[in-house]
Amino acid sequence: MMRWTEVKxxxxxxxxxxxxxxxxxxxxxxxxxxxxxxxxxxxxxxxLYVLLVFKTNLHIDGLSPDVILMFLGVHFIFTGIYMGxxxxxxxxxxxxxxxxxxDMMMTKPMSLQFLVSLRHIDLGMAFPNVIxxxxxxxxxxxxxxxxxxxxxxxxxxxxxxxxxxxxYCLMIIPSLLSFxxxxxxxxxEISYALWDANNMPASLYHRAIQHIGTFILPxxxxxxxxxxxxxxxxxxxxxxxxxxAPVLFFFLIRTVWKYALRQYNxxxx
Amino acid sequence: xKNANKYAVTFRFGLQHALEYRSxxxxxxxxxxxxxxxxxxxxxxxYKSYNDTTLFGYSYEQMIAYxxxxxxxxxxxxxxxxxxxxxxxxxxxxNRYLIQPISYFGFRLCHYxxxxxxxxxxxxxxxxxxLFVSPAxxxxxxxxxRIVIFILSIVMAMIISFLLSFAVSAIAFWLADISYxxxxxxxxxxxxxxxxxxxxxxxxGFRSAISVLPFYYMIYWPxxxxxxxxxxxxxxxxxxxxxxxSVVLGGVAYMSWKLxxxxxxxxxx
Amino acid sequence: xxxxxEVKQLTKAFTYxxxxxxxxxxxxxxxxxxxxxxxxxxxxxxxxxxGEMVGFLGPNGAGKSTTLxxxxxxxHPTSGSATVxxxxxxxxHKDFKQQFSIVMGQKSQLWPDLPAADSIYLNKCxxxxxxxxxxxxxxxxxxxxxxxxxxxxxxRRLSLGERMKMExxxxxxxxxxxxxxxxxxxxxxxxxxxxxxxxxxxxxxxTNATIILTSxxxxxxxxxxxxxxxxQGGRITYDGELQDVNAEYGDxxxxxxxxxxxxxxxxxxxxxxxxxxxGITAVIELESSNIADSSRQLLELLPVSDVxxxxxxxxxxxxxxxxxxS
Numbered sequence: 001m002m003r004w005t006e007v008k009x010x011x012x013x014x015x016x017x018x019x020x021x022x023x024x025x026x027x028x029x030x031x032x033x034x035x036x037x038x039x040x041x042x043x044x045x046x047x048l049y050v051l052l053v054f055k056t057n058l059h060i061d062g063l064s065p066d067v068i069l070m071f072l073g074v075h076f077i078f079t080g081i082y083m084g085x086x087x088x089x090x091x092x093x094x095x096x097x098x099x100x101x102x103d104m105m106m107t108k109p110m111s112l113q114f115l116v117s118l119r120h121i122d123l124g125m126a127f128p129n130v131i132x133x134x135x136x137x138x139x140x141x142x143x144x145x146x147x148x149x150x151x152x153x154x155x156x157x158x159x160x161x162x163x164x165x166x167x168y169c170l171m172i173i174p175s176l177l178s179f180x181x182x183x184x185x186x187x188x189e190i191s192y193a194l195w196d197a198n199n200m201p202a203s204l205y206h207r208a209i210q211h212i213g214t215f216i217l218p219x220x221x222x223x224x225x226x227x228x229x230x231x232x233x234x235x236x237x238x239x240x241x242x243x244x245a246p247v248l249f250f251f252l253i254r255t256v257w258k259y260a261l262r263q264y265n266x267x268x269x
Numbered sequence: 270x271k272n273a274n275k276y277a278v279t280f281r282f283g284l285q286h287a288l289e290y291r292s293x294x295x296x297x298x299x300x301x302x303x304x305x306x307x308x309x310x311x312x313x314x315x316y317k318s319y320n321d322t323t324l325f326g327y328s329y330e331q332m333i334a335y336x337x338x339x340x341x342x343x344x345x346x347x348x349x350x351x352x353x354x355x356x357x358x359x360x361x362x363x364n365r366y367l368i369q370p371i372s373y374f375g376f377r378l379c380h381y382x383x384x385x386x387x388x389x390x391x392x393x394x395x396x397x398x399x400l401f402v403s404p405a406x407x408x409x410x411x412x413x414x415r416i417v418i419f420i421l422s423i424v425m426a427m428i429i430s431f432l433l434s435f436a437v438s439a440i441a442f443w444l445a446d447i448s449y450x451x452x453x454x455x456x457x458x459x460x461x462x463x464x465x466x467x468x469x470x471x472x473x474g475f476r477s478a479i480s481v482l483p484f485y486y487m488i489y490w491p492x493x494x495x496x497x498x499x500x501x502x503x504x505x506x507x508x509x510x511x512x513x514x515s516v517v518l519g520g521v522a523y524m525s526w527k528l529x530x531x532x533x534x535x536x537x538x
Numbered sequence: 539x540x541x542x543x544e545v546k547q548l549t550k551a552f553t554y555x556x557x558x559x560x561x562x563x564x565x566x567x568x569x570x571x572x573x574x575x576x577x578x579x580x581x582x583x584x585x586x587x588x589g590e591m592v593g594f595l596g597p598n599g600a601g602k603s604t605t606l607x608x609x610x611x612x613x614h615p616t617s618g619s620a621t622v623x624x625x626x627x628x629x630x631h632k633d634f635k636q637q638f639s640i641v642m643g644q645k646s647q648l649w650p651d652l653p654a655a656d657s658i659y660l661n662k663c664x665x666x667x668x669x670x671x672x673x674x675x676x677x678x679x680x681x682x683x684x685x686x687x688x689x690x691x692x693x694r695r696l697s698l699g700e701r702m703k704m705e706x707x708x709x710x711x712x713x714x715x716x717x718x719x720x721x722x723x724x725x726x727x728x729x730x731x732x733x734x735x736x737x738x739x740x741x742x743x744x745t746n747a748t749i750i751l752t753s754x755x756x757x758x759x760x761x762x763x764x765x766x767x768x769x770q771g772g773r774i775t776y777d778g779e780l781q782d783v784n785a786e787y788g789d790x791x792x793x794x795x796x797x798x799x800x801x802x803x804x805x806x807x808x809x810x811x812x813x814x815x816x817g818i819t820a821v822i823e824l825e826s827s828n829i830a831d832s833s834r835q836l837l838e839l840l841p842v843s844d845v846x847x848x849x850x851x852x853x854x855x856x857x858x859x860x861x862x863x864s
Contacts, residue, residue, distance in 0.1 A: 107635055200307065
């Protein structure tokens with residue numbers, strides 16, 4: 001049973017991680033700034049899809065280019081969250097496992113998964129993406145003829161939270177493979193490619209892809225369900241799945257994690 | 270003879286490097302196609318709504334062929350060696366080549382082609398599979414001359430890309446912290462070479478401006494030799510442009526490395 | 539006294555992959571890999587009392603670290619059992635983790651770009667140490683190690699020795715009853731090694747904490763650990779007082795010889811156990827009762843230019859033990 005004091009303790013540590021990460025980054029200011037510049041370059045490259053959508057006047061399943069902006073916007077928000085909170089941690093998790101730094105962390109009286117998942121936080125990477133995302137969502141929302149109301153906004157935020165959990169569960173998979181494989185860079189590459197691809201309404205794709213992206217690797221839940229909810233296009237069944245999926249996938253990742261640790265072999269013989 | 274042997278060993282070494290992580294190789298092929306899949310569905314949807322007219326001068330079949338081929342060619346052409354080279358410069362790994370009778374340029378070149386050999390094989394398989402068997406390609410005309418020029422243009426594109434990378438990595442002689450620099454350059458080079466979308470998407474003016482630069486001949490031009498966008502009359506001319514740019518870039522690479530070495534030795538290695 | 543650690547028939551086997559070099563094998567590896575098993579620790583049993591200082595000794599890859607990692611819950615054993623402070627370590631119970639610490643010479647828990655004080659404070663929060671207790675312990679430890687003014691210097695600017703002292707403070711801030719040290723002095727200069735040893739002895743006396751130590755440096759063990767456990771090839775080959783290692787060598791002497799001409803190894807064999815020989819110098823181990831006769835004969839028969847006779851110290855004793863058993 002998770003007690004409230006435990007949650008509070010973990011939040012306190014998370015605050016320390018944010019502070020320490022920021023302090024560490026300030027030691028390498030040039031790197032910090034060029035990192036943000038690189039992130040903005042990627043952001044601009046991704047914004048070319050906005051150009052594509054408008055230049056071709058792309059309509060997907062009755063959604064106009066303006067409304068498609070909402071999906072793109074949600075994609076950017078989650079890219080920001082992923083880059084800011086998880087990316088670095090997942091990137092070095094493989095190294096942590098192979099290099100044996102995990103050993104030390106395992107002996108701490110805290111959730112190990114928490115320690116390795118949120119140790120390095122990079123808010124600089126998050127900002128440009130999140131801001132771009134908010135701008136795109138606002139534009140899309142205004143163009144969609146859906147009024148701003150408390151219910152829709154709160155519902156949208158709930159879907160953002162669901163998306164965060166699913167982002168965590170899906171993007172940690174390549175790093176978890178480091179428990180068994182020496183080099184997981186290709187698996188990571190695929191996960192990045194899938195992540196970047198997930199910026200359009202799912203109805204663009206073939207049914208089979210839609211099903212895979214909803215039930216097996218539920219990427220579409222991250223970018224699609226929030227906007228669909230706002231547009232009133234989410235069925236009851238989809239709503240139930242949206243609430244069930246994060247619980248199910250988090251449980252799955254948790255199980256794999258525990259299994260991996262059980263047969264963890266440390267770094268050297 | 271003896272000298273050629275050394276380069277053969279380096280070539281094999283690059284190939285071995287690519288083979289080392291078996292899962293990685295196959296998976297990284299998959300990741301190259303993910304964006305192509307997204308764009309395939311986008312273009313399919315767009316062309317359906319336009320009732321099969323041409324868009325940006327491309328027929329539906331040409332656009333699909335472009336999307337798939339550009340993904341493969343950009344994977345084939347992009348060297349991704351800037352980090353390794355700058356690492357050699359920074360950590361003094363270059364010293365080895367100052368005393369060994371193998372030139373650093375030769376080492377990198379052979380390593381690059383060795384590493385890409387598997388991609389070339391995969392590339393040939395993919396082209397024969399998708400472009401000859403799939404309906405998307407039936408309407409494309411491939412007179413023998415065009416196929417010969419296509420193959421030549423791919424080889425030339427690899428050479429241009431290699432020389433460009435080699436010249437760009439010389440920047441490591443002067444700039445201290447460049448970890449993000451090359452991430453941005455390879456992203457920009459990929460986009461303006463047409464690795465993401467056909468250059469016409471950015472406007473005809475942009476395309477013709479780029480057409481006098483080497484980037485144009487790295488992805489956009491070879492791919493469009495295949496799709497037939499490049500008229501037969503311009504085939505040999507384009508090849509001449511490629512040749513010209515390789516000579517120029519070869520000169521730039523030579524000069525920048527000569528200057529760089531001077532600085533490198535001046536600093537005491 | 540009660541045992542804080544009880545280990546019974548602990549065994550750990552590792553599986554790993556074999557890869558031959560060469561391009562053919564790279565292709566072969568695409569299809570199939572050979573897996574091999576290595577017994578890192580085999581059938582190890584011992585027990586340790588509260589407050590003891592015990593040294594694990596053994597050559598590289600003998601299984602010292604693996605044993606330590608099982609005792610601290612990092613690794614699951616393949617078979618066997620262990621009880622540490624009443625817990626099974628690899629169940630990784632929170633209350634268990636709360637009461638011990640592990641310091642590894644080659645692995646840092648400090649944030650390199652921040653002052654050590656920040657990393658220590660982080661541990662205070664992780665271990666939920668009360669503010670008063672935290673302040674008191676921190677003062678005590680920094681004074682004992684003499685690093686008070688270095689607390690606010692970034693870790694990457696500290697010397698290796700200073701860094702190790704900070705690691706120790708960070709690991710002891712929650713006052714663990716049990717401390718595992720894996721090569722704590724590796725790479726440190728002699729002065730720093732000495733300071734760390736002094737601190738550990740002092741800490742053990744003051745707090746009665748149990749300390750288990752592995753080290754390459756014989757001096758660490760000699761100075762700190764009355765009891766040693768020798769591990770070779772994954773098995774315990776000796777468990778007892780360090781002095782007793784020499785007991786069975788007590789009646790033996792080491793003779794170091796220098797020749798001014800080349801001397802064959804065979805000629806030396808009748809005199810005793812030849813520990814070392816390179817033609818110009820040799821080290822022979824012989825019975826102390828024979829020492830007078832042997833040395834006279836040696837001096838008469840051989841072109842000896844210099845001779846030194848010594849008792850067997852702990853270091854040589856253990857070396858001899860390693861040699862005999864391997």
